[in-house]
Amino acid sequence: MRPRLQDFEGAWRIAxxxxxxxxxxxxxxxxxxxxxxxxxxxxxxxxxxQLAGHPxxxxxxxxxxxxxPAGVIEVFFPDGRPFHRIDLGAAAPSDRHLCxxxxxxxxxxxxxxxxxxxxxxxxxxxxxxxxxxxxxxxETG
Numbered sequence: 325m326r327p328r329l330q331d332f333e334g335a336w337r338i339a340x341x342x343x344x345x346x347x348x349x350x351x352x353x354x355x356x357x358x359x360x361x362x363x364x365x366x367x368x369x370x371x372x373x374q375l376a377g378h379p380x381x382x383x384x385x386x387x388x389x390x391x392x393p394a395g396v397i398e399v400f401f402p403d404g405r406p407f408h409r410i411d412l413g414a415a416a417p418s419d420r421h422l423c424x425x426x427x428x429x430x431x432x433x434x435x436x437x438x439x440x441x442x443x444x445x446x447x448x449x450x451x452x453x454x455x456x457x458x459x460x461x462x463e464t465g
Contacts, residue, residue: 326395326412326413326434326437327412327434327437327438327440328395328412329364329365329389329390329391329397330365330465331438332358332365332367332389333358333359333360333365333464333465334357334358334461334462334463334464334465335355335356335357335461335462335463336355336356336357336358336459336460336461336462337354337355337459337460337462338352338353338354338355338356338369338371338457338458338459339351339352339353339457339458339460340352340353340354340455340456340457340458341455341456342453342454342455343453343454343455343456344452344453345452345453346452348375348376348377349376350373350374350375350376351373351374352371352372352373352374352383352457353371353372353374354369354370354371354372354383355369355370355371355462356368356369356459357369358389358465359465360465361388363388363390364388364389364390364391365388365389366386366387366388366389367386367387367388367389367399368384368385368386369384369385369386370382370383370384371383386402387399387400387401387402387407388400388401388402388404392409394413395411395412395413396409396410396411396412396413397409397410397412407421408420408421408428408430410432412434416431416432416433417431417432417434418430418431418432423448425448425449426446426447426448426449426451427446427447427448428444428445428446429444429445429446430442430443430444430445431443438461439458439459439460439461440458440459441456441457441458441459442456442457442459443455443456443457444456444457
């Protein structure tokens with residue numbers, strides 16, 4: 325099954341691994357909620373970020389998910405700036421976000437729906453890491 329925007333509504337457990345090129349890894353464990361906001365879904369995640377050699381810290385992030393053209397989800401930052409797109413019709417949806425001088429490449433995997441994942445590769449003058457986020461359904465909207 326290929327999901328549609330409304331299929332994401334609800335709560336998800338997140339397990340995220342961050343693999344910097346220098347080898348000092350990090351882990352995020354938390355929860356994401358997709359809630360209708362009148363224009364699509366508002367995404368909010370909260371959890372604990374564990375950096376190697378440091379005590380855990382609370383971490384949060386928010387995005388806006390919107391229906392785009394023909395099976396595309398458009399993801400925006402909370403202030404409305406575009407972030408990236410998810411082409412749900414693609415076998416392995418992928419996109420690139422340029423945040424000069426950094427490059428953010430993402431690939432999504434929905435083959436195990438309703439479980440799914442995203443894989444980010446981030447590079448820049450002071451950034452070089454891979455981030456894998458796995459989402460597991462807790463409750464539907």
